[in-house]
Amino acid sequence: MVNTPGVGDQSKAATTTNSDGQKLFIWAKHLQDRSLVFAEVHLDEGNEFAGRMPIYRIDGGDPVDTELVRREGEKQGSLWGFVTGKACFWLIWSSNGATVDSTDHLAKWMNGKTLKVTYLAPDGSKKDIEFSLAGSLTAIQQATGLTAP
Numbered sequence: 379m380v381n382t383p384g385v386g387d388q389s390k391a392a393t394t395t396n397s398d399g400q401k402l403f404i405w406a407k408h409l410q411d412r413s414l415v416f417a418e419v420h421l422d423e424g425n426e427f428a429g430r431m432p433i434y435r436i437d438g439g440d441p442v443d444t445e446l447v448r449r450e451g452e453k454q455g456s457l458w459g460f461v462t463g464k465a466c467f468w469l470i471w472s473s474n475g476a477t478v479d480s481t482d483h484l485a486k487w488m489n490g491k492t493l494k495v496t497y498l499a500p501d502g503s504k505k506d507i508e509f510s511l512a513g514s515l516t517a518i519q520q521a522t523g524l525t526a527p
Contacts, residue, residue: 391418392517394509398422402509404470404487406522412474415484415522418467419495425505426463432497436490436511444468466497478526488515488526 391405399422407414417434421427431445444459447468451458458469471484478484487493490511499505519525 390521392514392521394511394514396507396509398507400425400507400509402493404514404518404521406524408523412472413476413522413524414469415471415518415524416467417470417487418465419507421464421507426500427461427466428498428500428502429461430498431459431461431468432466432495434493434495436486436493438492438494439486441496476524478524480526484518484524485526487511488518490514 391403393401393403395401401420403418403420405416405418407416419432431443431448433441433443435441444466448459451469460467470487471478471482473482478488493509493511495507495509496504497507515526
């Protein structure tokens with residue numbers, strides 16, 4: 379994972395591309411009272427999301443349903459997840475501090491080895507894509523301005 383110019387209005391992002399050409403971006407949005415960190419996936423040519431948020435796992439851990447993340451944001455009047463044809467994003471961490479604790483969910487992203495994303499394709503099939511998280515600790519810290527103990 380390396381740093382690149384950011385996605386959307388973000389100034390920078392940590393990014394990686396898997397062997398199939400799909401891209402993963404990790405970027406932060408810093409508000410007055412808190413920092414939000416998002417994951418964003420862009421599919422390669424010929425693949426699309428079927429309008430449903432994906433599920434992911436880090437290193438075979440518990441699955442995280444990003445649809446639940448999106449709904450929780452809606453309850454608070456915030457956009458914490460979104461999916462469209464070839465791209466989706468979701469909130470992975472929120473805090474009013476600038477240090478990521480070893481028990482925080484973002485620490486799994488920073489120290490994990492593999493991210494597996496499962497999504498529904500338009501034909502109704504489930505598809506899995508994987509991303510290496512190698513080098514993510516440094517890349518995420520540089521992209522977000524956050525530190526990990």
